[in-house]
Every structure is written in C-alpha cells, then in structure tokens.
Amino acid sequence: xxxxxxxxxxxxxxxxxxxxxxxxxxxxxxxxxxxxxxxxxxxxxxxxxxxxxxxxxxxxxxxxxxxxxxxxxxxxxxxxxxxxxxxxxxxxxxxxxxxxxxxxxxxxxxxxxxxxxxxxxxxxxxxxxxxxxxxxxxxxxxxxxxxxxxxxxxxxxxxxxxxxxxxxxxxxxxxxxxxxxxxxxxxxxxxxxxxxxxxxxxxxxxxxxxxxxxxxxxxxxxxxxxxxxxxxxxxxxxxxxxxxxxxxxxxxxxxxxxxxxxxxxxxxxxxxxxxxxxxxxxxxxxxxxxxxxxxxxxxxxxxxxxxxxxxxxxxxxxxxxxxxxxxxxxxxxxxxxxxxxxxxxxxxxxxxxxxxxxxxxxxxxxxxxxxxxxxxxxxxxxxxxxxxxxxxxxxxxxxxxxxxxxxxxxxxxxxxxxxxxxxxxxxxxxxxxxxxxxxxxxxxxxxxxxxxxx
Amino acid sequence: xxxxxxxxxxxxxxxxxxxxxxxxxxxxxxxxxxxxxxxxxxxxxxxxxxxxxxxxxxxxxxxxxxxxxxxxxxxxxxxxxxxxxxxxxxxxxxxxxxxxxxxxxxxxxxxxxxxxxxxxxxxxxxxxxxxxxxxxxxxxxxxxxxxx
Ligand SMILES: Nc1ncnc2c1ncn2[C@@H]1O[C@H](COP(=O)(O)OP(=O)(O)OP(=O)(O)O)[C@@H](O)[C@H]1O
Ligand code: SF4
Ligand code: SF4
Ligand SMILES: [Mg+2]
Numbered sequence: 001x002x003x004x005x006x007x008x009x010x011x012x013x014x015x016x017x018x019x020x021x022x023x024x025x026x027x028x029x030x031x032x033x034x035x036x037x038x039x040x041x042x043x044x045x046x047x048x049x050x051x052x053x054x055x056x057x058x059x060x061x062x063x064x065x066x067x068x069x070x071x072x073x074x075x076x077x078x079x080x081x082x083x084x085x086x087x088x089x090x091x092x093x094x095x096x097x098x099x100x101x102x103x104x105x106x107x108x109x110x111x112x113x114x115x116x117x118x119x120x121x122x123x124x125x126x127x128x129x130x131x132x133x134x135x136x137x138x139x140x141x142x143x144x145x146x147x148x149x150x151x152x153x154x155x156x157x158x159x160x161x162x163x164x165x166x167x168x169x170x171x172x173x174x175x176x177x178x179x180x181x182x183x184x185x186x187x188x189x190x191x192x193x194x195x196x197x198x199x200x201x202x203x204x205x206x207x208x209x210x211x212x213x214x215x216x217x218x219x220x221x222x223x224x225x226x227x228x229x230x231x232x233x234x235x236x237x238x239x240x241x242x243x244x245x246x247x248x249x250x251x252x253x254x255x256x257x258x259x260x261x262x263x264x265x266x267x268x269x270x271x272x273x274x275x276x277x278x279x280x281x282x283x284x285x286x287x288x289x290x291x292x293x294x295x296x297x298x299x300x301x302x303x304x305x306x307x308x309x310x311x312x313x314x315x316x317x318x319x320x321x322x323x324x325x326x327x328x329x330x331x332x333x334x335x336x337x338x339x340x341x342x343x344x345x346x347x348x349x350x351x352x353x354x355x356x357x358x359x360x361x362x363x364x365x366x367x368x369x370x371x372x373x374x375x376x377x378x379x380x381x382x383x384x385x386x387x388x389x390x391x392x393x394x395x396x397x398x399x400x401x402x403x404x405x406x407x408x409x410x411x412x413x414x415x416x417x418x419x420x421x422x423x424x425x426x427x428x429x430x431x432x433x434x435x436x437x438x439x440x441x442x443x444x445x446x447x448x449x450x451x452x453x454x
Numbered sequence: 455x456x457x458x459x460x461x462x463x464x465x466x467x468x469x470x471x472x473x474x475x476x477x478x479x480x481x482x483x484x485x486x487x488x489x490x491x492x493x494x495x496x497x498x499x500x501x502x503x504x505x506x507x508x509x510x511x512x513x514x515x516x517x518x519x520x521x522x523x524x525x526x527x528x529x530x531x532x533x534x535x536x537x538x539x540x541x542x543x544x545x546x547x548x549x550x551x552x553x554x555x556x557x558x559x560x561x562x563x564x565x566x567x568x569x570x571x572x573x574x575x576x577x578x579x580x581x582x583x584x585x586x587x588x589x590x591x592x593x594x595x596x597x598x599x600x601x602x
Contacts, residue, residue, distance in 0.1 A: 150487075153493045153494065153496070211596055281476065284500055284501075285479065285501055286570070287500055287561065358493065360493070366597070368489070368525045369525045371488075372524070375489050376460075376461040378574075379461070440593075
C-alpha cells in the first residue's frame with residue numbers, strides 16, 4: 001500500500017472537504033471521501049499546490065522539526081539558494097549563514113558554491129551529449145516525478161547529474177568526519193528547503209538510492225528565528241560579502257538562473273506546472289529538438305515561489321535578479337574553478353548514483369483486453385454525466401468520476417445529477433408495481449401519481 | 455464498425471484552429487496511458503496523430519479523426535474535407551512543403567510531417583481526391599512481433 005513516500009499529509013480534523021485542493025491538483029490525485037480530502041498516492045507528484053490552496057491549513061508538509069538536530073554530534077545547515085532571497089536586499093548570504101550558526105547548527109554551508117560546480121558539470125554534459133534533445137534539468141524533484149509518472153519516455157532526457165544538495169552533503173560528511181574524527185552517520189546534514197518535495201527526495205530519492213541528507217527544515221519554520229538570530233550578527237562590509245557570492249549558484253533560486261549565468265543560447269526556462277506540461281507535450285511531439293536544455297521548475301518563478309517560502313515570490317525573484325545583475329556589472333565571479341570541475345567530471349564525481357526509472361500509473365487492468373473494455377465503459381459512463389465538473393461526487397472532474405466508477409472506487413449514484421434520474425426510475429417502477437396490484441386493493445394508493453406518470 | 459471488440463472514439467478537427475492544435479494527440483496519449491500501453495508505442499502514436507492533426511489544421515477545412523483500439527492494434531483514421539493532395543509521392547518526400555511563410559514562422563513547414571507518420575506507423579495508407587479531401591489510415595501493432 002505505502003509504496004510511495006509522500007511529503008504531505010492531510011489532517012482530517014482540520015479538513016472540512018472544501019474541494020479547493022482537489023481542484024488545483026495538477027494530476028487529479030485528490031478525492032473527497034466522507035467529507036474529507038484523501039490523496040491517491042500513486043498519482044501525487046508532491047508539487048505542493050494543494051498546501052497553498054487549502055484555506056484551513058489542513059494539508060501539512062512533512063518537514064523535520066528543529067529538534068532533530070540533537071540526534072547528531074555535528075550538524076550542518078545546507079540552505080537552498082531560495083533562502084537567500086527571503087530577506088531584504090542588504091542581507092547577503094554571508095550574514096544568513098552566520099545567522100544559521102547562531103541558531104544552533106555547528107556549521108552552515110553555502111550550497112550556492114556547489115550549485116556553481118553543478119552548473120559547470122551540466123555545461124560539460126550538454127557539450128558531450130549526442131542523444132535526443134532537449135535535455136531537462138533535474139533541479140526540481142516535482143518535475144522529475146512528473147516525468148516519471150506522465151512522460152516516462154522523456155526520462156532519458158533528464159540530465160543524470162546529481163543535485164547540488166546531495167553532492168554538497170556527501171562532500172561535507174566526508175570532510176567533516178576526517179576533520180573531527182567522527183563517523184559519517186554522526187554528522188547531520190540538514191537542507192533548508194523551500195518546498196516539501198525535497199523531503200521525499202531525501203526519504204525516497206527518485207533514482208532509487210540513498211540520500212546523503214538527513215532531513216529538511218522548511219524555510220517558513222526557520223524564517224522567524226533566523227531573522228532574530230541575524231540581528232546579533234556583526235555587519236560585514238557589503239563589498240566583501242558580495243565578493244563571496246557564486247553568481248552561477250545564486251541563479252539556482254529562480255527560473256532561468258542556470259541558463260542565464262551559464263549563458264546558454266539554445267535553452268528554455270519554464271516555471272509553473274501547466275506551462276511545463278505544454279512544453280513537455282511539445283518535446284514528446286518532437287517539436288523542440290533544436291533546443292539543448294530546458295530548465296523547469298514546478299513553482300512559479302522557480303524555487304523562490306516554493307510553497308514553504310515566506311517572502312512574496314516576485315520580490316524574492318527580483319532580489320536574486322538584481323543580485324545577479326550587480327555581480328555581472330561588478331564582474332564578480334566567486335565561482336568554482338572550471339578546470340577543477342572538469343577533472344572531477346571526468347572522474348564521474350557529479351553523476352547520479354542510481355538510475356531513474358519510470359513510475360507509470362497502474363493501468364485500468366493488467367489484462368490488455370479488460371483494460372480496453374474498462375476504458376470503453378468509462379467513456380460510456382462519461383457520456384451520461386452532465387460534464388460540468390461540479391465536484392460534488394468527490395472526484396475533480398466528470399471524467400475522473402467515470403474512471404472512479406469503473407475502478408469501483410465510486411458509485412454512479414454519488415453523482416447528484418444521477419440521483420433525480422434514479423428517483424424517477426424508481427418511482428416509475430413503484431407505480432407500475434402498484435398499478436399491477438391495484439385492482440386487488442380498493443384504496444388504490446398512489447393512483448393519482450400513476451396517472452400523472454402516463 | 456467493429457466496435458464490439460474494442461474502443462472507438464471520434465474527434466473533430468477544425469482547419470485553421472491553431473489554438474486547439476495538438477489537443478487530440480494529447481487526449482489519445484492519455485487514453486493509451488490509462489490502458490497501460492507501452493510508452494514507446496504511445497510516443498509513436500502521439501507523434502503520428504500530432505502530425506496528422508497539424509496537417510488538417512494547416513491545410514484542410516475540417517476532419518474526423520477516429521481512434522480504434524483493440525488488443526491487437528491501434529488504428530488512427532483521419533478523413534478530411536479540404537484541397538486534397540495533387541501529388542502524393544511528392545508530398546511524402548522529406549522536405550517537401552507548401553507551408554506559408556506564417557506557418558514557417560510558427561515552426562512548421564519542414565516537410566517532415568507525412569514522412570514522420572510513415573516512420574512511426576507499422577502500416578500507413580494515404581489517399582486523396584484533389585478538391586475534395588485526404589484520407590489517412592495509420593496502424594500501429596500492439597504485439598511487438600508486428601515489427602519496428
Ligand atoms: N491534409 C492535407 N490536406 C492537403 N494538403 C496536405 C495535407 N497534408 C499534407 N499536405 C501537403 O503535403 C505537404 C507535406 O506535408 P508534411 O506534413 O510532410 O509537411 P508540412 O506540413 O509541410 O511540414 P511539417 O509537417 O514538417 O510541419 C504539405 O506541405 C501540404 O502541401
Ligand atoms: S502535492 Fe500536488 S500532486 Fe500531490 S496531491 Fe497535492 S496538488 Fe496533487
Ligand atoms: S520549483 Fe523549487 S521550490 Fe518548487 S517544488 Fe520545485 S524544487 Fe521545490
Ligand atoms: Mg505537416
């Protein structure tokens with residue numbers, strides 16, 4: 001049953017079945033059953049749309065509480081570059097990293113640097129690649145899951161380079177264990193995450209391997225404490241702080257950041273699942289073969305728009321954009337050494353440790369003939385439905401309802417438009433019955449109705 | 455016809471309707487995914503359907519597209535009302551196109567559509583009556599022995 005780990009949970013106490021989540025879910029993974037929302041596990045791609053849509057806060061992201069830190073002898077925070085976008089323009093990464101240390105982490109690592117290395121590695125891969133194009137970035141785990149579920153044929157076009165968060169924690173653990181004489185498992189690496197989906201990529205990596213991270217703490221949980229912690233951080237010189245920023249890495253926080261900082265000419269940057277679906281449909285039709293690389297983020301504007309971020313996404317997008325422009329203008333490039341990256345690349349340092357496999361949704365039936373028959377039934381049921389997608393049956397659309405009926409998950413009578421029809425049929429049958437037994441009964445109950453029905 | 459032993463679904467395509475272009479191939483892809491057809495076959499079907507759909511949108515007035523699916527094969531028939539094709543042999547050549555400049559602006563008109571349908575189909579028949587319309591019969595076998 002629990003084949004897939006998911007990063008969200010619905011709290012039945014808080015859920016009052018308002019259907020907002022059901023309507024926004026891009027993969028039609030939510031149903032309302034007995035007045036409460038439930039998630040169909042195999043369909044969910046952990047995009048987090050439902051979390052944002054729920055007015056009751058009933059959909060809870062499963063990130064880690066802060067207390068998890070005590071389980072380790074040494075802890076390191078690895079913030080997503082999206083964290084850097086949450087604070088005003090003068091607050092630069094160095095201050096944020098210092099603030100994280102004040103919060104109780106033994107160390108805070110600037111992941112943007114690893115992002116920069118991975119950007120270079122992507123560039124190398126693009127250069128060498130001879131297979132079908134375009135290649136697709138795997139930075140957003142939701143996008144990877146979308147491909148696994150809905151576009152299994154595009155899996156080989158996902159760049160098989162590991163994510164910066166995994167590479168960074170693998171490296172940190174190795175170095176720290178040497179430095180402090182600790183076992184790797186005594187070191188806790190925590191990702192500061194803009195979205196819950198990163199949590200599952202830790203608990204259940206898409207490529208079937210083991211994550212090097214030990215947990216994820218949401219930006220929204222850490223925001224308040226971090227803001228106060230930063231108050232006591234000494235002010236460094238702005239110029240100096242600026243000089244420590246890796247322009248390549250900072251770009252990972254927003255859509256288009258990788259393409260822009262690598263100056264990829266033949267590339268596209270897309271954000272928002274609906275837009276991504278359009279682009280993927282085009283790739284499947286063979287339309288975008290002349291594009292080399294696609295940067296795709298499920299959240300609007302990229303990770304700055306993640307469901308667990310705090311700042312308005314346009315403001316945070318703008319902060320990153322301005323920062324990139326400033327760095328470009330000042331010609332600051334605190335980036336990894338490309339020669340070094342090339343050397344590591346040749347040693348396969350950057351590649352994914354496991355293989356990505358498709359995760360198609362279970363067919364209507366294992367037997368092809370039966371599956372075709374069921375699909376036909378679905379069509380026939382759908383034709384009898386009002387096609388207004390009212391949702392009252394608990395399924396998001398009339399088409400999904402027809403499917404739920406065929407699968408035996410719903411009853412046709414769950415459709416409120418079917419009910420009057422059923423009543424009519426039933427009362428007709430009743431009248432006929434009464435008419436038949438009528439002559440034997442002098443009181444003739446129901447005769448008036450029976451006449452009306454004629 | 456032989457609806458008994460399979461699933462049939464009809465779609466209408468309107469010439470010139472670039473807004474909806476491609477939506478039928480997406481719908482067919484979804485149907486095939488629900489049934490659990492192998493993803494390579496789905497992709498081939500989707501590409502062939504898409505090219506046929508686009509040709510109607512670009513060149514014809516309107517068309518009926520029928521999907522017929524049995525455990526043995528997928529069949530896509532596209533019968534359009536339109537100008538028809540004068541010289542089918544020429545139209546089937548890679549690179550031959552009568553697309554307008556506007557269509558080329560939109561990224562069409564490489565003259566690869568029909569050849570692509572042929573490449574992705576196991577059986578492909580095309581016939582046309584100039585001034586009346588064009589008929590495509592595309593078949594893709596489901597048991598892999600059917601080749602490709
Ligand atoms: N349904 C049709 N009705 C009338 N003419 C057609 C039809 N389909 C194709 N043609 C003609 O055949 C030519 C070749 O079609 P084909 O699909 O191979 O290439 P294209 O549509 O021009 O370009 P591409 O498909 O690469 O965008 C077209 O340019 C057009 O003149
Ligand atoms: S996380 Fe996304 S895919 Fe999963 S149930 Fe919520 S809206 Fe649907
Ligand atoms: S775009 Fe970024 S924040 Fe949003 S789901 Fe993907 S990885 Fe998470
Ligand atoms: Mg064409």
